[in-house]
Amino acid sequence: MERRSNNLRERMLSLIQGAKFRLMNEKMCKLPIKNIKKNFENNPTDFIEYHDSYKSLQTNWPEKPIDKLIESLKTRSKFKIIADMGCGNAQLAQSLPNKVHSFDLVSHNVNVIACNMSKVPLSAEAIDIVVFCLSLMGTNISPFIIEANRILKIKGLLIISELCNRFFNLRKFLSTMQQLGFQIIKQDKSNDCFWTFEFKKIGNPKPYTTLKLKPFLYKKR
Template identity: 40%
Template structure:
């Protein structure tokens, strides 16, 4: 009996050894609890979930859009006011709330970004082709772009000084001395119901034989749509004591007028000025 027990023990030991050395597949068959789950030939359907933008990003984009619309509406309101009031009224408006000037010029720059060519760049080029010793008065200078891009001495004039070099004043009453500058410039700045008074002030500060350069939005000089006749406008300017040297009418967005002041000017008591159509921007 003892021998039989020893033989059984040896058989059990050999069986355990064979199981331990068996292939993994056989081991898994012996232990079904750890075998991998069976898969069907058709994968289970999964519901498609579209990724959504983070709430913070979507909210920020929405707020930016609203701010842009409000800013654009604010610009159009200020722009319309400037074209339909006097220079003195515009000066009072910006004195009460100087931030309106920044709002206006931010909207102005956005509008200008859609123009294929900027009139101020043409005037800069014109000055660079002439003597840098000529003194310039830039009426309605905005951010003083002209002064920053030429070697000339430039008096930058506007209703609000958003740059230390800008002289803030009503453009019909500047602190400049009479016959003190060689070139006067109006680049998209003949705004307001009393624009002729700006030209009269420019005439006062301009030396004999000096230059007057005017760039204006083309629609303001379209007689077929309520604008002024460019020839009649030139006639009125010439009565101040100028000679019309040339007109640049090829640009689709604006016109350029070049006048030279006569050496001797006979005073004219009354000048009939054509009404310049207000430039009102549409909502984009």
């Protein structure tokens, strides 16, 4: 009886944490990134709660995008330098032998650099692989992709893993990424929750190119 009660309590807590994450995620996807960063800086507990809720939500996923990314990156050269944009608790850096630069809006880990992902403290063409794993927040994500282009070496790799319901039109998304200097080389849409794309840097972004994703909308039950 006690075990059943504990299991029920755990399920209820998981549902509550999942609802918190979805609501916070929906709110953030509708705001400019500078507002999101300011909110987290003024309310650091919100940042902790967001990531705690995110971890709790993932316990119900049959497959986690970060785990797939780690397994994929382990097959590549350990000498490749990686930038993890919106890294959370820096799981990539903790799981790979590579040099990983970990960035997020707020840092609660000595290995994470707090900054806006549209302006990271790295030199141009210094990185082999840039990763955005469920971290493209805000109303306009073009500045993040443009910054990824700046820090990537020519033919460097950009990996984006995002919730599939955030894409307005996949063909338009890929076309806009081309305008931002990236050619699609691989896409994985086998998961019902998130899609993963790999792009190769082929040139500089065209000016005034705008790339947007849908906000993550929480379905009220």
